[in-house]
Amino acid sequence: MKLELLSKGEQTSQNEIISKLRDLINLKNLEPGDKLPSERMMSEKFEVSRSSVREVIQLLEFYGLLKSKPQSGTFVADIGQIAMNGMIDDILRLENPDFRSLVETRIMFELKTVRLAAQRRTEEHLSQIEGALEAYKEKVLNGENAVQEDLLFHLAIAQASCNSTMNTLMLMITPKIITNFEKYHVCDKNQAYIGIKEHQDIFEAIKNQDTEMAKEKMKVHFGVLYQYCYNI
Amino acid sequence: MKLELLSKGEQTSQNEIISKLRDLINLKNLEPGDKLPSERMMSEKFEVSRSSVREVIQLLEFYGLLKSKPQSGTFVADIGQIAMNGMIDDILRLENPDFRSLVETRIMFELKTVRLAAQRRTEEHLSQIEGALEAYKEKVLNGENAVQEDLLFHLAIAQASCNSTMNTLMLMITPKIITNFEKYHVCDKNQAYIGIKEHQDIFEAIKNQDTEMAKEKMKVHFGVLYQYCYNI
DNA sequence: TTAATTAAATTGGTTAACCAATTTTCACTT
DNA sequence: AAGTGAAAATTGGTTAACCAATTTAATTAA
Numbered sequence: 001m002k003l004e005l006l007s008k009g010e011q012t013s014q015n016e017i018i019s020k021l022r023d024l025i026n027l028k029n030l031e032p033g034d035k036l037p038s039e040r041m042m043s044e045k046f047e048v049s050r051s052s053v054r055e056v057i058q059l060l061e062f063y064g065l066l067k068s069k070p071q072s073g074t075f076v077a078d079i080g081q082i083a084m085n086g087m088i089d090d091i092l093r094l095e096n097p098d099f100r101s102l103v104e105t106r107i108m109f110e111l112k113t114v115r116l117a118a119q120r121r122t123e124e125h126l127s128q129i130e131g132a133l134e135a136y137k138e139k140v141l142n143g144e145n146a147v148q149e150d151l152l153f154h155l156a157i158a159q160a161s162c163n164s165t166m167n168t169l170m171l172m173i174t175p176k177i178i179t180n181f182e183k184y185h186v187c188d189k190n191q192a193y194i195g196i197k198e199h200q201d202i203f204e205a206i207k208n209q210d211t212e213m214a215k216e217k218m219k220v221h222f223g224v225l226y227q228y229c230y231n232i
Numbered sequence: 233m234k235l236e237l238l239s240k241g242e243q244t245s246q247n248e249i250i251s252k253l254r255d256l257i258n259l260k261n262l263e264p265g266d267k268l269p270s271e272r273m274m275s276e277k278f279e280v281s282r283s284s285v286r287e288v289i290q291l292l293e294f295y296g297l298l299k300s301k302p303q304s305g306t307f308v309a310d311i312g313q314i315a316m317n318g319m320i321d322d323i324l325r326l327e328n329p330d331f332r333s334l335v336e337t338r339i340m341f342e343l344k345t346v347r348l349a350a351q352r353r354t355e356e357h358l359s360q361i362e363g364a365l366e367a368y369k370e371k372v373l374n375g376e377n378a379v380q381e382d383l384l385f386h387l388a389i390a391q392a393s394c395n396s397t398m399n400t401l402m403l404m405i406t407p408k409i410i411t412n413f414e415k416y417h418v419c420d421k422n423q424a425y426i427g428i429k430e431h432q433d434i435f436e437a438i439k440n441q442d443t444e445m446a447k448e449k450m451k452v453h454f455g456v457l458y459q460y461c462y463n464i
Numbered sequence: 465t466t467a468a469t470t471a472a473a474t475t476g477g478t479t480a481a482c483c484a485a486t487t488t489t490c491a492c493t494t
Numbered sequence: 495a496a497g498t499g500a501a502a503a504t505t506g507g508t509t510a511a512c513c514a515a516t517t518t519a520a521t522t523a524a
Contacts, residue, residue, distance in 0.1 A: 050480095051479075054506085063404070071487085072487075073487095078411065080380045082367075082380045083379075086383070096396070105397040105398050108344050148311070151315050151318070155318065155322055162333075163333040164328070165336070165337040167327075171319065173397060174296070178311065179310065270474070300477095301476080303517085304517075
């Protein structure tokens, strides 16, 4: 399906197919529930392989714009022409997420999830988070790299937030952050030792269900990164 | 690739393959950069079709855990075993986003993007937003359904936030919100008239680059929905 | 023994053939 | 003329064969 949060190569040719498909929808005045031409027909009309057409259909299905029924055809979803055109244009305009926007988004997420976690965490969540914290501490105290354990600590908090959407989205952007993180080597040894205290504070706040404190401590934790992110 | 933000059917069998793959990685002690067995090998070992294996690989590639090179093989990404196991478990545990979590997430997004939009909007963004606003007003004043125009107004704000990640993620969750929205028929006629004033206020705040006012007006706009979302 | 070269096997990716379910068409009965 | 039912065509989905690039193994020359 070639859906990546980012991806340049080949994207252009896929975008061409998407705009051709949009033009076709406009030309034929297709409304919600209407049937699109068959995949074979479109692959011929657009002069591309059928699998390319299928990829585009799957992508637009992912964004909820189309709906294909097994042995029947592909249909326009319950979204009017205006919104359809607007959203397709948005999709075509999707840029490669830059590091800054990733970090900005992550910070927003974490400040929210940590508050929700403080509100909603169960005892099981708590022990999960604590486990991740202990693993992190051990690594750092041994002088080892603890990027992974740090990550798992934050993901454990996201889970405790009891918001499945945020959880999913966090999981989506996390790998890209790690990659960029290592590329720009943001974190250093010194940071890690401070990190223990910061993590501990966050954990305590969640444990005590002190939402504001949790948010505050998370803000502190991101202080350096936040600053860094705006100095690129 | 069958990546949906949600989706039950068949997911179970895919999850089985994912856990088998995880077990294999653990068993063979594969570390970052190591090569996985070939797709054909795995499809035989797991007793599933090769395309099923490919789907799983693409999914884990999307989450940044694997990396497949064209005529060479699939490799473990630059993520250690601990994080790998943790993230795979998270992926396996991914639930169907419920309506409440979707709304909660959307509100968080919009409160953030509207502030960023107020800060960063260019003149072009402004006229884009204004265009969406006018279209919305016209529909409502004609007594027509303006769900689409409402949506485009909010997406225009997301674009003005100049944060490509948030823009993408908004686009991902939007269709599911619309669907659920219509399912639960949250909005009513009365709401639409009030909506004009609320939209106008938001637009003015963005125009004046008054970030706090923008956030406040957006909060008002979501007031009903927010309340509703917690009364399900 | 080592280095270089070439041939064979393996790889992920792509294309084309196939399948079962659905829809349409049309002859036939009432 | 309307209803019915079967057969043919069309559908999205699946499977298997194919491809070019790469990697590995073997063979040869130094």
